[in-house]
Amino acid sequence: MDVGFYSRGGAYPLNTRFEMLAELGYDAANLTLWSEPAWADLPALGETAGRHGLDVASIYLTVDVAAPDGSEWNRALDAIGSVEATRTVELALLNEQATPSDPAGDGDACRFLDAALARARSNEVRLLLYPHTFAWMERPSDAVRLASRYGAADLGITFAAFHWYAADGNDLPGTLESVAPYLGMVNTNGSRPQSGSYFPATIEPVGEGEFDNFHLLGLLREIGYTGPLGVQSYGIGGDPFVHFGRSLAAVRQIEERLDRHPDWVRLRDDHI
Numbered sequence: 001m002d003v004g005f006y007s008r009g010g011a012y013p014l015n016t017r018f019e020m021l022a023e024l025g026y027d028a029a030n031l032t033l034w035s036e037p038a039w040a041d042l043p044a045l046g047e048t049a050g051r052h053g054l055d056v057a058s059i060y061l062t063v064d065v066a067a068p069d070g071s072e073w074n075r076a077l078d079a080i081g082s083v084e085a086t087r088t089v090e091l092a093l094l095n096e097q098a099t100p101s102d103p104a105g106d107g108d109a110c111r112f113l114d115a116a117l118a119r120a121r122s123n124e125v126r127l128l129l130y131p132h133t134f135a136w137m138e139r140p141s142d143a144v145r146l147a148s149r150y151g152a153a154d155l156g157i158t159f160a161a162f163h164w165y166a167a168d169g170n171d172l173p174g175t176l177e178s179v180a181p182y183l184g185m186v187n188t189n190g191s192r193p194q195s196g197s198y199f200p201a202t203i204e205p206v207g208e209g210e211f212d213n214f215h216l217l218g219l220l221r222e223i224g225y226t227g228p229l230g231v232q233s234y235g236i237g238g239d240p241f242v243h244f245g246r247s248l249a250a251v252r253q254i255e256e257r258l259d260r261h262p263d264w265v266r267l268r269d270d271h272i
Contacts, residue, residue: 004233046085156184207250218265
């Protein structure tokens with residue numbers, strides 16, 4: 001995810017990000033629409049990616065579903081209905097009037113999703129619900145509850161490993177089985193629990209921390225997932241060329257090991 005190109009010092013320009021990713025061997029990139037400079041990048045997204053031989057995996061939007069009269073709604077709907085660079089839009093849903101995971105917010109969410117899906121169909125894009133720590137739609141189960149109202153053909157889900165791990169972190173096999181019918185994208189990273197910080201877990205390059213990415217990638221194979229795999233990189237900091245390179249190398253090494261030893265994936269119930 002492009003959030004790894006941001007730090008306290010600023011953000012790398014879109015062209016530089018894509019040039020780095022292409023040189024490292026990535027197939028695609030995304031655009032997180034979380035600031036005015038990011039929104040300004042949207043018109044050039046497809047051309048810039050194409051110049052470096054990259055696909056655009058998605059654009060990512062955050063929407064407060066309890067504020068239908070706000071400009072945020074209209075801006076999000078306009079982007080869904082007009083984006084040309086990608087066929088996938090990821091949506092993190094907030095609700096300032098409801099607590100995380102509260103089904104009482106479903107009505108507000110569905111009012112937004114009804115409008116968003118109409119725009120998505122007209123532009124031939126697919127919407128993916130993106131559970132996010134501390135958001136109203138915080139857990140994969142929240143996304144499944146919403147997506148089941150519409151059907152997988154219309155509304156899919158992104159499995160963001162960090163946000164599952166930070167919010168819950170329990171029963172990875174069962175969680176993946178539940179989202180499997182809707183699964184349109186996955187992103188992952190290294191992670192370990194932490195205290196005294198905004199998030200209850202760290203975001204690190206793949207292969208570092210306590211979170212087991214070998215287990216995750218093996219389970220994804222078992223449920224038949226063959227879609228995009230992205231790298232979560234928010235707040236890692238430092239040299240993005242280095243940490244994106246480390247993550248990609250770790251994923252490739254895991255995939256090669258899974259080819260040789262697919263039976264290594266299963267864990268027994270014996271926790272520390």
